[in-house]
Amino acid sequence: MSITTPAGFRAAGVAAGLKSTGAKDVALVVNDGPTFTSASVFTANRCQANPVLWSKEVVKDGTVKAVVLNSGGANCYTGADGFQTTHATAEKVGELLGVGAIDVVVCSTGLIGMKNDRDDLLAGVENAAAGLSAEGGAEAAEAIMTTDSVSKQAVVEGAGWSIGGMAKGAGMLAPQLATMLVVITTDAVVSAEDLDTALRAATRVSFDRLDSDGCMSTNDTVTLMASGASGITPPLGDFTEALTQVCTDLAMQLLKDAEGADHEIAISTINAASEDEAVEVSRSVARSNLFKAAIFGNDPNWGRVLASIGTTGAQFDPADLDVAMNGIWVCRNSTPDADPETVDLTGREVSVTIDLKSGDARATVWTNDLTHAYVHENSAYSS
Amino acid sequence: MSITTPAGFRAAGVAAGLKSTGAKDVALVVNDGPTFTSASVFTANRCQANPVLWSKEVVKDGTVKAVVLNSGGANCYTGADGFQTTHATAEKVGELLGVGAIDVVVCSTGLIGMKNDRDDLLAGVENAAAGLSAEGGAEAAEAIMTTDSVSKQAVVEGAGWSIGGMAKGAGMLAPQLATMLVVITTDAVVSAEDLDTALRAATRVSFDRLDSDGCMSTNDTVTLMASGASGITPPLGDFTEALTQVCTDLAMQLLKDAEGADHEIAISTINAASEDEAVEVSRSVARSNLFKAAIFGNDPNWGRVLASIGTTGAQFDPADLDVAMNGIWVCRNSTPDADPETVDLTGREVSVTIDLKSGDARATVWTNDLTHAYVHENSAYSS
Structure with missing residues (x-):
């Protein structure tokens, strides 16, 4: 019941010391293929964090092989040095997995205007890579939590294929996404173009219609990866419907866990x-x-x-x-x-x-x- | 130091029982001329209270002879019966002052969706008319308070003429006005057209730039009346500057008294x-x-x-x-x-x-x- 439920994915979540509490703070999600198609949506805020600036370039060709995420620091408004931290993170993942850094999406969440310790982060990435497993989805979902009181996961099963998702965010939810990181995986065989169509249709009626406090974050990212490991190409309508279910399920979990809410x-x-x-x-x-x-x-x-x-x-x-x-x-x-x-x-x-x-x-x-x-x-x- | 500081105006504030506390809740401001020019601005909210629907018709010809205001009930979303209460209020003022009801602006503030007791209100209007005096400005300012902790008044003196103002509102301040009632008086001789130009210039940089909680009210009204009693026609630039000072002064008083604010x-x-x-x-x-x-x-x-x-x-x-x-x-x-x-x-x-x-x-x-x-x-x- 996680992002590693669909075949072809491994994940891990580790503690790298970015959170002062010692809780897990680095997650890695890897697509082992055979396909590496993807689609993403990002915050509409014009003031975007360094990982968003990087990841928007990564996703342009429709190919994503891994997503690395950290909590404990948003790496936002941290200037050129912060961008280099993001880049080094992607490089490290690429090196450890034997893939190009340009196929690695980076997500960060936490305090704005505060630099992440690059050495701690890269050591965490190394540990996460070493701990990757097909049962690692729940750990990864835990590692991206900030003020969340519970981790958020959802799975919908199709006919021989499935979609899994994880999300973090417990406030600042707003139109066109907000401090929200979402990774969605599927083992269906779907082209990048169809993934994009389906993802935009699904987010339009789910995440985009959450408006917890009207504020729009700087780091929001939703990335959908397809491994094709099921060998099945579902009708696009069926796939979109299942994806919408996953997104809506995650959105309702985010809503219920919004900071300080009673209703x-x-x-x-x-x-x-x-x-x-x-x-x-x-x-x-x-x-x-x-x-x-x-x-x-x-x-x-x-x-x-x-x-x-x-x-x-x-x-x-x-x-x-x-x-x-x-x-x-x-x-x-x-x-x-x-x-x-x-x-x-x-x-x-x-x-x-x-x-x-x-x-x-x-x-x-x-x-x-x-x-x-x-x-x-x-x-x-x-x- | 009130709306009765400029020559040619009388005012009163009385308790009519609309407020359960027994505090003053009906105010009347009368222009005794010799001129009766005026300008007004209203809430930009499309769901407008009955007094706004009425008063927008009153001000169209640039002539206003009196403003009657009540706190204790906004007379908003009260349907045709509520509109009749507003109309009856203007009729009563017209009858008591010997002017046409169509020259009487009506303002209400308080709970939405609750009808005012028409008999109590009309009895209050009668008492207010009986108590009109050239020293009544402060009482009127008190009678329009709702959750305000203090009454708001301002005066700016020109060369032989002056402008006085009173305001209520302690929250719900928003762009293009919000639960805010403002009456401004002047004894300068100014045409209705120039009053309109000056008032729009003044509110644009004062009330319109207050945004206490982003909400926009249904009852906001700012009415400016000129009695011409000073016999002086100031340069429009001087008048506009003085009017802007009055509006800014009142706006800052509203800001400082916003509901529950610390800063x-x-x-x-x-x-x-x-x-x-x-x-x-x-x-x-x-x-x-x-x-x-x-x-x-x-x-x-x-x-x-x-x-x-x-x-x-x-x-x-x-x-x-x-x-x-x-x-x-x-x-x-x-x-x-x-x-x-x-x-x-x-x-x-x-x-x-x-x-x-x-x-x-x-x-x-x-x-x-x-x-x-x-x-x-x-x-x-x-x-």
């Missing part, structure tokens, strides 16, 4: 003129600190929902909006309807449904509530 | 390609919950500043950004520079300076930190 909130906009407008409306609510604080207080404050919808450019009649919370229509035609007292928000899962009455498109964006623990974690610790 | 943060972007881009960059930082939580924790976290800048479309080189906090350049060329330990953030006032090195435009956006008290106020109480 997982699914904001669905229905009957929108277009899917883009449905996303825009749901995201505007997901970004409202007032709304998120209200949910923390178990207050079904639909007025704050309407106030957020009103900031968007979507098609709707401001006097004819309906809003349900946990299935109870507390607002119809932009006026009070069911008694908000009948809405029970004490459970972790909260649903908000917004009916725009302007078409037949829909979309869901997931977010968390704004809690004392969020403020505490993000004021007491740097990242 | 006032001025985010200045310098050497931008355009003023719009400078505003975009400053606002992106002002919207970052991670950055705002860091400031609450007295952590000069410039990495979160860069991560926010990277989400904008402004012109800059991601590898060549400088950031100062309280005047200390902790980041140069997108890498660490001065020791962050030397930055003292224990005072309430924090400045962040971002050098984009891409032009000569600049702008400042003001925000607050994200605190436990913010979460508490906005989760424990509805609004």
Whole structure:
């Protein structure tokens, strides 16, 4: 049930001393082939960390043979010296595996503006390479954790092929990815072009619709590698559906483990003129600190929902909006309807449904509530 | 030192029982002329409260003779019945003052989705009209408070003329105004057209650049009335400058009284390609919950500043950004520079300076930190 479930992959996770706690902090995932096709997506932030700058070059030809990841330091805003650390990491992996450094994706996560100790990191890479095994997936998933309270893994089985994934991230989740590292493996035979199509379709409705706190990270990377070891080429539709399941499963694990959150909130906009407008409306609510604080207080404050919808450019009649919370229509035609007292928000899962009455498109964006623990974690610790 | 400092204005503030505390909750401001020119700006939110829907019609001809304001209920998302309450309020003021209801601006603030008691409100209007006086400005400013801890007033004197202002709002401040009611008076002789030009210029660099929590309210109204009682027509440049001073003074009072804030943060972007881009960059930082939580924790976290800048479309080189906090350049060329330990953030006032090195435009956006008290106020109480 990990990234080493699909045939053709080995992985390892070791402690290299980058984390002051002594916990595992270097992971290595290797594709042993016979194919080495891949696809990746990266943060849309223009201020990108050194490993992102490097890895974007690596993935251009559709070939990736290994992914090396470290926690304990993001290697972001660390200048030319930081880039050299990333490059040296890829070189070391290439040397140990007998592959080109230019086929090695590098991911880092942790504090921004702090250099990783290059010697510690490279020694960790050496240990990880020595410990590679077809049972190493769980260890690798553990080694990429930062403020995560649990490691995140998912597997979906196809007909003779499978997809495995691991993810880290427990906050800073935002549109178009955020401090999130994801590695996905498959033993299906899929061209790089089809992997790219499938990955973009899958991330568009999963990771891209997580918006925990509206912030966008500098290091986000999702890399998908196909070993072809099953010898099976599934129909692209089947593959995309399974990949979407893996991504959605991982995204929901990230949502549930978001820093300091008390509630997982699914904001669905229905009957929108277009899917883009449905996303825009749901995201505007997901970004409202007032709304998120209200949910923390178990207050079904639909007025704050309407106030957020009103900031968007979507098609709707401001006097004819309906809003349900946990299935109870507390607002119809932009006026009070069911008694908000009948809405029970004490459970972790909260649903908000917004009916725009302007078409037949829909979309869901997931977010968390704004809690004392969020403020505490993000004021007491740097990242 | 109030809205009744300029000649030609009377005001009153009374308790009408709309607030459960028994505090003052109805204010009336009357222009006794000889001129009745005016200009107004309203929330950009498309979901607007009933008083905004009414008042936007009132101000169209540039003539306003009175502003009636209530706290204790926003009369927002209250449907046709709520609109009738707004209309009845204007009618009552018109009847009592012997003016047309269509020259009476109505403003409301308080809970959304809750109807005001019409009889209580109209009785309050009657009491306010009976209590109108040329010394009533301070009482009026008090009657529009909601979660404000202090009333906000400002006066700037010209050569034989003056401008007075009052404001309420202590959170939900956002671009293009937010739960903020502002009444400004002047005894200068100024045409409605010039008032409009001056007011837009003044609000653009004051209220519009407050972004306390990124949320945009449904009730925001700024109304400026000129009585012409001084008989003096100042140069428009002088008038605009004085008006900008009044608006900036009130904006800073709002910022300092924002709900639950520990810090006032001025985010200045310098050497931008355009003023719009400078505003975009400053606002992106002002919207970052991670950055705002860091400031609450007295952590000069410039990495979160860069991560926010990277989400904008402004012109800059991601590898060549400088950031100062309280005047200390902790980041140069997108890498660490001065020791962050030397930055003292224990005072309430924090400045962040971002050098984009891409032009000569600049702008400042003001925000607050994200605190436990913010979460508490906005989760424990509805609004």
